[in-house]
Amino acid sequence: MSLIDATTLFVRIIDNLKKGTMNLHSSLEELVIRTCGKELAYIDNRRDAKQLYGFDFWGNWSIDWLKNQGIDKKLLYSQSQHFPDFLFKTKKHGERYVGGSLIELKDSKGGSIASFNSTIPTRYKNLEEIDVVNGDKLVSRIATILDGELAFDKRYFEFERKCLYLVRTNKESEKVKISIVDGSFFETVPKEHLFYQMLMNVLHEHLEKKKIEISPETLKKVQEAFSHINDQTIIAKSQLIEKASVKPRLRIMAEVHPEGNPHSKFYPEITEGSFNLILQSSPVAKQLDKEISRGIPEIEISSIFHKRNGEHIVYQFQTGTHLTQFL
Secondary structure (H helix, E strand, O other): OOOHHHHHHHHHHHHHHHHOOOOOOOOHHHHHHHHHHHHEEEEOEHHHHHHOOOOOOOOOOOHHHHHHOOOOHHHHOOEOOOOOOEEEOEEEEOOEEEEOOEEEEEEOOOOOOOOEOOOOOOOEEOHHHHHHHHOOOHHHHHHHHHHHHHHOOOHHHHOOEEEEEEEEEOOOOOOOEEEEEEHHHOOOOOHHHHHHHHHHHHHHHHHHHOOOOOOHHHHHHHHHHHOOOOOHHHHOOOOOOOOOOOOOOOOOOEOOOHHHOOOOOOOOOOOOOEEEEEEEOOHHHHOHHHHHHHHOOOOEEEEEEEOOOEEEEEEEEEOOHHHOOOO
8 A cells, every 4th residue: 555656657657658648758747647647636737737638637626616725716727836746645544544645757868867956855755844845835735625534634744655756867869768766765864864964064165165173072062963953844944034134945955876866877777768666675565576567467577776775676667669759
């Protein structure tokens, strides 16, 4: 159940690749919307979903009813430019929330993964964190409408949702690769540690530039103090500064190290012209082997060893040249 969103997206995209209704050069948005549109609780680009792909995100609700829920008409078919790009509907398994995975799209003409300009890629995020990162509650407000009664419990906003990243590199060439990547591939250092270590690096560079020497004991105390700066919801929030006429806000951005890029030369198992599902190795992930292989005999299953985060399982569908041509 914890991987239901990832596997649903993977299997349905493959089904469309096999039918020839889309290919590895199709829009990443199209790959998600045309396969899983009805399972989504949030779409960032609702405008293109309707205009380009014929999917009406609000098809089951009247404009008047949505207005009463706090959704202005201008938001119905717009591009919010919020994080994430998509959010799956939440489900319940017994008393436990499952599903509700978020998907962020990363598209690049070259071999590198496009930068993360709004948040640090992680394994999990909850709606409370997402609202703070975005600076408003639009994502959670829309999600609660689509999830209905499941959103009435406070736990709905607090439960940790799996982060998935739909990554494409070399999108306009025959070297194209697409993967659904588990957030574990990017979060090799807990984000709580990442922030204060970044601040320590900034401090060291300033001290070196200004030729200021600080004793190891003092630096240790500074590091201990910085270690408490670990909550992204606070870091990303606008700050009130006495006498300041602006409220500064830190915008979190990140670039992927080559060893954290599954499409790089470090992982030759991810071949050109392929569509992949990449999950951190676990008993749950390994249980998928027989199920996916039974449903899609063409799937090749292998392991890659992340240079910084251990074994990951790769489910690979090799499209063949006839499926990688432009539409």
